[in-house]
Amino acid sequence: MSISGPWQRTAVGAGLLKADGVIRPTIFAEMSALASATGAINLGQGFPDEDGPADVLEAARRAISDGLNQYPPGLGMPVLREAIAEHQRRFYGVKLDPDRQVLVTAGATEALASVILAFVDDGDEVVTLEPFYDAYGGLIALSRGEHRTVPLRLPDFQPDHDDLRAAVTDRTKLIVINNPHNPTGTVLPRETLELIVELAHEHDALIVTDEVYEHLTFDEPHIPVATLPGAWQRTITISSGGKTFNTTGWKVGWITARHSLITAIVAVKQFLTYVNAAPFQPAIALGLGLPDEYFTGIASDLRNKRDVLSAGLAKAGFDVFESHASYFVVADAAPLGFRDATELCRQLPELAGVVGVPISAFCHDELAAEYSSLVRFAFCKRVDVLELAAKQLSRLGR
Numbered sequence: 001m002s003i004s005g006p007w008q009r010t011a012v013g014a015g016l017l018k019a020d021g022v023i024r025p026t027i028f029a030e031m032s033a034l035a036s037a038t039g040a041i042n043l044g045q046g047f048p049d050e051d052g053p054a055d056v057l058e059a060a061r062r063a064i065s066d067g068l069n070q071y072p073p074g075l076g077m078p079v080l081r082e083a084i085a086e087h088q089r090r091f092y093g094v095k096l097d098p099d100r101q102v103l104v105t106a107g108a109t110e111a112l113a114s115v116i117l118a119f120v121d122d123g124d125e126v127v128t129l130e131p132f133y134d135a136y137g138g139l140i141a142l143s144r145g146e147h148r149t150v151p152l153r154l155p156d157f158q159p160d161h162d163d164l165r166a167a168v169t170d171r172t173k174l175i176v177i178n179n180p181h182n183p184t185g186t187v188l189p190r191e192t193l194e195l196i197v198e199l200a201h202e203h204d205a206l207i208v209t210d211e212v213y214e215h216l217t218f219d220e221p222h223i224p225v226a227t228l229p230g231a232w233q234r235t236i237t238i239s240s241g242g243k244t245f246n247t248t249g250w251k252v253g254w255i256t257a258r259h260s261l262i263t264a265i266v267a268v269k270q271f272l273t274y275v276n277a278a279p280f281q282p283a284i285a286l287g288l289g290l291p292d293e294y295f296t297g298i299a300s301d302l303r304n305k306r307d308v309l310s311a312g313l314a315k316a317g318f319d320v321f322e323s324h325a326s327y328f329v330v331a332d333a334a335p336l337g338f339r340d341a342t343e344l345c346r347q348l349p350e351l352a353g354v355v356g357v358p359i360s361a362f363c364h365d366e367l368a369a370e371y372s373s374l375v376r377f378a379f380c381k382r383v384d385v386l387e388l389a390a391k392q393l394s395r396l397g398r
């Protein structure tokens with residue numbers, strides 16, 4: 001019996017299935033396996049190595065003891081939906097109805113999956129920035145959409161406005177942005193967000209904005225595209241508690257949008273996970289209500305970590321691109337004589353006891369070739385770990 005189906009499309013779209021029919025593990029899985037096999041410092045996958053706020057962890061323990069262990073409501077627990085609405089009001093001045101305009105999901109990943117599956121039909125075009133978070137490619141392929149991309153240009157990884165204008169057409173169903181951006185740590189300026197809103201109107205497209213790093217910006221405060229004039233009606237905003245509260249394993253995410261969009265998304269989401277993470281929902285609700293100092297504190301802590309790793313990479317001989325947000329910094333290995341970052345990443349555990357991820361893993365072939373010597377390193381690790389990584393990387397230049 002031959003086995004086929006949407007998995008093939010998804011695997012091809014995610015760049016994992018090649019002509020030989022063999023599915024490769026994602027580069028993240030490969031690099032994490034390499035890190036555990038060699039004991040190298042894992043700066044490949046973006047997960048913190050320290051726990052988040054004690055109150056948030058305690059709230060989850062309490063919820064389990066209190067018996068919050070069964071299916072929560074389909075839209076998410078009221079306490080969390082109210083906390084999400086209050087968070088959007090407090091930080092961005094957006095007023096939401098928690099019963100009609102907020103949906104809790106199994107991480108930002110399920111939010112992305114249900115939005116893309118809800119709105120993309122065969123042949124619809126979906127525009128994303130490139131490099132792009134790997135799930136975008138797989139999900140667009142799963143929904144039989146056509147993936148068009150707008151390259152982020154060196155040295156600051158910003159999209160060219162003419163490229164954006166050319167990519168968005170009347171065939172575009174969704175413009176998916178990721179701001180702040182993984183893997184580059186770039187932040188889209190207001191003018192670019194305004195252009196995206198203008199293009200969405202002109203071509204009757206929806207904007208999907210993945211803002212999981214909203215609290216991890218190092219220069220300017222985050223601007224949600226939904227707050228721009230004319231944006232709200234056609235914007236679906238996605239976020240998640242994982243990065244903000246160091247709880248990436250809890251997979252508590254959410255969507256905010258106007259009611260009719262939420263309804264369409266729920267129609268799909270109910271058949272994906274239906275619901276998830278009952279005891280973690282009140283804990284994330286508590287986290288969202290923490291005082292302002294918590295949120296400014298995580299950004300300044302991470303800015304310091306960025307500085308430690310960026311300085312270490314520069315000292316080791318990499319060309320380092322400044323990261324303005326997120327967990328990640330991009331570094332060019334070409335000055336060290338390494339043109340192929342994928343090969344370098346495979347050798348890096350042996351050469352320096354460190355794991356990174358090649359930027360090509362976030363690109364289609366053309367940009368992958370252009371960015372072949374770039375590596376993404378995660379700095380969401382303890383300072384002593386980053387210092388050790390920096391010291392070990394300094395071996396490379398010798």
Ligand SMILES: Cc1ncc(COP(=O)(O)O)c(C=O)c1O
Nearest residue numbers: 107108109133182210240242253
């Ligand atoms: C840009 C981006 N979107 C979505 C996700 C997934 O978020 P979650 O773990 O909440 O599903 C990540 C995780 O790394 C990410 O970097």
